Amino acid sequence: MDGSWKTIVEPFRIKTVEPLGFTTEAEREGILRDACYNVFAIPADKVLIDFLTDSGTGAMSAEQWAAIMRGDESYAGARSFFVFEKAVRDLTGYRYVLPVHQGRAAERILMGVACCPGKTVLANSHFDTTRANVEASGAAAVDLPVPEALDFQVPGPFKGDMDVRALEAKIRELGPGNIPMVIMTLTNNSLGGQPVSMRNLREVSEVCRQYKIPLILDVARFAENAFMIKLRESGFSTRPAAEIAREMFSHAQGCMMSAKKDALVNIGGFLALNDPEWVARCREALILTEGFPTYGGLAGRDLEAMAQGLREVLDEQYLTYRLRSVEYLGEGLRRAGVPIVEPPGGHAVYVDAKRFLPHIPPDGYPGQVLACELYRRAGIRAVEIGSLMFGRRQGGTFIPAPMELVRLAMPRRVYTQSHIDFVIEVFADIARRVRSLRSLRLLASPPRLAHFTAKLAPEPV
Numbered sequence: 350m351d352g353s354w355k356t357i358v359e360p361f362r363i364k365t366v367e368p369l370g371f372t373t374e375a376e377r378e379g380i381l382r383d384a385c386y387n388v389f390a391i392p393a394d395k396v397l398i399d400f401l402t403d404s405g406t407g408a409m410s411a412e413q414w415a416a417i418m419r420g421d422e423s424y425a426g427a428r429s430f431f432v433f434e435k436a437v438r439d440l441t442g443y444r445y446v447l448p449v450h451q452g453r454a455a456e457r458i459l460m461g462v463a464c465c466p467g468k469t470v471l472a473n474s475h476f477d478t479t480r481a482n483v484e485a486s487g488a489a490a491v492d493l494p495v496p497e498a499l500d501f502q503v504p505g506p507f508k509g510d511m512d513v514r515a516l517e518a519k520i521r522e523l524g525p526g527n528i529p530m531v532i533m534t535l536t537n538n539s540l541g542g543q544p545v546s547m548r549n550l551r552e553v554s555e556v557c558r559q560y561k562i563p564l565i566l567d568v569a570r571f572a573e574n575a576f577m578i579k580l581r582e583s584g585f586s587t588r589p590a591a592e593i594a595r596e597m598f599s600h601a602q603g604c605m606m607s608a609k610k611d612a613l614v615n616i617g618g619f620l621a622l623n624d625p626e627w628v629a630r631c632r633e634a635l636i637l638t639e640g641f642p643t644y645g646g647l648a649g650r651d652l653e654a655m656a657q658g659l660r661e662v663l664d665e666q667y668l669t670y671r672l673r674s675v676e677y678l679g680e681g682l683r684r685a686g687v688p689i690v691e692p693p694g695g696h697a698v699y700v701d702a703k704r705f706l707p708h709i710p711p712d713g714y715p716g717q718v719l720a721c722e723l724y725r726r727a728g729i730r731a732v733e734i735g736s737l738m739f740g741r742r743q744g745g746t747f748i749p750a751p752m753e754l755v756r757l758a759m760p761r762r763v764y765t766q767s768h769i770d771f772v773i774e775v776f777a778d779i780a781r782r783v784r785s786l787r788s789l790r791l792l793a794s795p796p797r798l799a800h801f802t803a804k805l806a807p808e809p810v
């Protein structure tokens with residue numbers, strides 16, 4: 350928009366609305382008790398503002414809904430597949446495109462083909478399903494983030510970067526033949542939704558080339574990453590986001606995508622690769638578990654919506670609004686005295702519960718306590734990324750996670766500024782009486798991905 354206005358408006362108007370779930374505090378206390386203090390067990394219509402995830406929760410555009418009507422539902426060779434394949438090729442430059450129903454299906458298929466026991470995958474940070482799929486193949490997953498990524502208080506422009514020296518050292522230690530791939534997650538969801546710089550991508554790519562190790566991108570949030578490069582890295586300010594995205598892809602040999610984020614759809618994903626040998630084996634696995642390679646577990650209409658979303662997401666008016674709205678929430682929380690991971694990420698603000706609730710020890714689950722209080726007080730749902738998700742028990746000893754965070758992930762094109770103002774107001778209220786919040790105790794949890802189904806209860810007074 351021209352002029353120098355301070356307010357960045359939502360670059361859309363609303364055509365279809367969906368009512369929100371208003372409840373009373375007393376009702377929510379009962380709902381929390383019934384859910385055993387696990388926010389995943391709360392029915393969504395009892396949630397007022399849902400910041401649980403930005404995955405599959407966005408609003409599609411009128412053009413995407415129109416594309417849905419063009420969906421060709423033929424089993425093999427559907428027209429919609431070729432529309433989708435062209436959109437992915439135009440964006441990524443990779444030769445082979447395999448649709449899948451969501452990101453973790455791409456991970457499972459690729460890891461099943463490329464990994465086996467004795468191998469190690471290196472990444473800036475593996476997202477938790479990526480790690481789980483690497484480990485399910487028998488291989489190990491090692492994260493090599495830059496050291497500043499773990500210092501939540503100090504802002505930096507590219508805290509999603511990989512530690513290139515550590516990468517070289519690890520390759521020499523393990524031997525390049527034992528590393529089937531290096532993964533760069535754009536943006537780095539596990540450590541605050543922070544972007545990766547083009548410079549880092551280039552350096553990692555050079556190291557990989559030197560040792561002949563394929564570099565694979567996890568591009569769930571590629572457009573947010575590209576736009577942060579435009580805003581923060583020198584030499585990119587005048588280049589279109591779409592061109593920056595294409596340059597990002599050019600440094601790697603393939604990518605996996607959960608289209609539920611930056612393809613602006615509610616379901617979908619893909620694998621795009623250059624290596625014909627990997628592709629042939631991935632295609633076999635795809636037919637076995639997802640579907641024929643021209644639909645991959647999706648409907649033709651889903652492919653059309655993804656193709657349209659992949660183009661729309663690179664609109665700079667949209668990206669300006671998107672990053673600004675997350676930053677706006679971050680500024681409001683900071684003003685309310687709530688410590689957050691600095692700077693706010695592309696898709697979410699991460700509250701540092703360790704610092705916000707210092708009186709609650711890791712085995713009292715400070716992040717989960719905050720998540721439950723957000724719901725109890727105002728019907729806001731967020732996700733803990735801390736000791737409930739990553740803490741372990743070994744023998745009788747509790748090993749806490751390195752961080753205690755609560756992620757406020759913002760669905761795309763769903764909430765307006767007043768929704769965000771309300772969330773900020775609720776945080777200011779909680780900040781005033783944060784010392785009165787009490788620990789939770791873990792009653793039951795399964796051995797893997799425990800946070801989805803764990804049962805908790807408040808510590809008795």
Ligand code: F0G
Nearest residue numbers: 402404451452453476478538569607609
């Ligand atoms: N990679 C990243 C970086 C992700 O954030 C996710 C999902 C996946 C892969 C897996 O994709 O869900 O389509 O199977 N992240 C969601 C989240 C679940 O809430 O952050 P999926």
